Amino acid sequence: MDFKLTDEQRDFVAAIRDFSEREAGTQEKREALTEGYKLHHNFDVYKKMADLGWLGVTIPEEYGGSGGSYLDASLFLEETARGMCPIGGYGTTLIVAGAVQRFGTDDQKHKILGGIASGAVEAIAMTEPEAGSDVGNLSTKAERTSDNGGGYVINGQKVFISNAHISDHVLVVCRTTKGESKHEGLSMIFVPKDNPGMEMTPIDTMGGRDTNT
Template identity: 50%
Template sequence: MPAVFTDEQRAFAAAIDELCQRECGTREQRDALTDHGKEAHNAEFYATLAELGWLGVGLPEEDGGSGGGITEQCLLLERTGYGLAPMGGWVTTVVVAGPYLKFGTDDQRKRAVTSIASGGVHAISMSEPEAGSDVGALSCRAEPVDGGFVVNGQKTWCSNAHIADNILLVARTDATGKKHDGLTMFEVPADADGLSISQIDTMGSNEVNDLYFTDCFVPVDAVIGQVNQAWPQLMAGLNGERLYLASAMLGRAKRAFDDTVAYVKERTQFGRPIGSFQALSQRIADLATELECAELLVYSVAAAVDANPEKLLPREASMAKLKATETAKKVALEGMQMMGGYGYATEYDMESHLRATVVSTVYGGTSEIQRDIIATTYGL
């Protein structure tokens, strides 16, 4: 770990590693917790994290959290990513925490933080069939009525909605202005009348969902922040979202790397370990260097956010997400290649590393979108 960590942060990371090793350190344990890899989230394991106080690690003490910063949140995601811990619900949950903390009323903030710290799962819904990278093009409508709004429309690719207590919905409340105007955030219970949740089958797991709203009523006090101001509210949370995704994939990349190194040390061909052949040993050296760069970038940006939480760092946060996810994908692809046919076998974890890392370059803003954002900050 880089020298930028405090003793307390190092101890926190070590405690996470110890828990993961004890609770999900073997393939048999992970299969039992995840229905043989089909589920990314285990409620019992998640409850253990809540009891330890880790789920609220970056949330204010006055609202029921532990009072840490974004670095501690990144450490939790990185080390549980490395440990293959079944806590997929926390990534979206910690993303949702941001709007509540920044824009929620006292009651909304207190309720959300208490829920998150005690083990509640939250989801955020932005994407639609015709609005993915172009979030401003969304058309799911929330029409004002007496006492609140009525929502109609479809959302898609909503991670963790099927296990969530609440969904932070971004819907259109005004279509008369520019496309990024007229968007509003709403807190919607996952069991609300008029909301139907349907899981989408993907490679190896079921984490994402379609949401169908049919005359779904949400009261006026379900608005998070201001009506028609969801876009600037979303922009205010991008530092966190991109760092969380980067951290989780940094951990997964480290695990894929270590699994690869272990394999090439043990596998023998032509009378020697395959890792001793220069064609593989130099690839390992390159991957190790890329991982070190990704780690330093992720945690230097996290430190910058902790030093100035209100400052937007679009270039740096996008760089961290881009570097960590692309590095993770590269490590998994190289690991599969070096393992040969065994890399494809479900007996080993490499095939699941590949599935997890490839999609990470798509969700939360594709690598292409991250590059566009970075280029824009240079006036291009």
Template identity: 50%
Template structure:
């Protein structure tokens, strides 16, 4: 009996064909452990440049970006299908999620030239990164201190330290959020800047993690930017960030939904084949019931993710802060639970590098931290009920 996850019932014929093509690509390019190990060796992390270039060649990286910049013009549902299937298929395209989140900010607020560089670059296979967090500004991102000061020539001079910046080492451009005014509340006086990653004064240093090279410290030392580097409006960076929360949290949720589904499939395959006391271990009620609970939780996450995606497509300008936080919370916590349960049910083999489960666990655990911790998501949800 297949455990292939269900598709949303509302998908079009074209979307179903897209999913089928993604699944075949993952099977062909990343279907064996040997293939995945070879791809992982390219960058020491979850991004393989050679495979990413093939995704660009197929036109898939522009799935939800405007046709005017080479994209497919799809919506949030299409992006979620891509993220879910590449994650489920263990496709090492780790640079995509920061790229598409950043590109959507440029699409909404950037100048025409900035949109061409960012959106067009993503379609062509470039990676983008967004630099918000700092040593003293993580969950409280509005407390950031990296400064951009006006120069006599009309440009900007940037100094500061950003940390935990995903994919900065792969990025062609970095979308920087810096403080341009300290006179008001901490949410005021923030501005977005378009920064080519190789701009003089930008230094990117890796932070070693359990997942390999994914995140970085980024130092800005007397970085000079032209006046037209501003993305959107000076001192309005906070409201611009808030406008992108639907996309960021939904994309992260779709990504972890796919991982949770893959963990479940791998666990079921193992417990069907592993025998103890003369029978498959999956036939014991203790494991069968745990898998039933996991399957139910994953299905709830799937329904939540794709219902929100459909709502965003129907009302593109509306913010869904409660639902976006719910989707991110549910999908990431479910993926973490699935990986922990999968490791337990596989016993020692779940811990061994011979199997994928230990990789799944490393990827799932950190998902409840980045993009807003689970605690922050719960706080946002609570505030939306007036609490």
């Protein structure tokens, strides 16, 4: 198996490296871009990357991306980290993009994936006070409602939800039905960040306020 990068991938790496050195690249620049290291994501830098087509590297062309691979995304992450670019919102966005590509409707793909390619940040909410990496233990529930044209009413609490405060939507993992096992009956529901009833409380961490409850 040949593990060498293609010429196109090498050019991609070189372009990201040049951009990162120009836009960030030093402790002084990163400090200025993050308000003294208080922030982990700079939307101005992120939008420039979107305009270059880099944020949609794994998104199919029909939804506004470039149709690349996760290796391409890894190269992007490696070089932007090396160049100290403050784009902390990309990690959770990449996770959400993968979920939408696999399970989303065509409308969701156009809206969410198209938004990501244009510079939107997305978050996913799994962890709860009493449920960590094993989502089968979560207690957040969603019940059908006929109010406001139908939909779901979600009740529960999530914690340590990275990038929720800067996201367009939060993809909430919740229980919609009861199954024979604890891992059955789970669903993922997109909730707009400004949806009535959703409250966020910042959690101070060593890396800044990039996580919420």
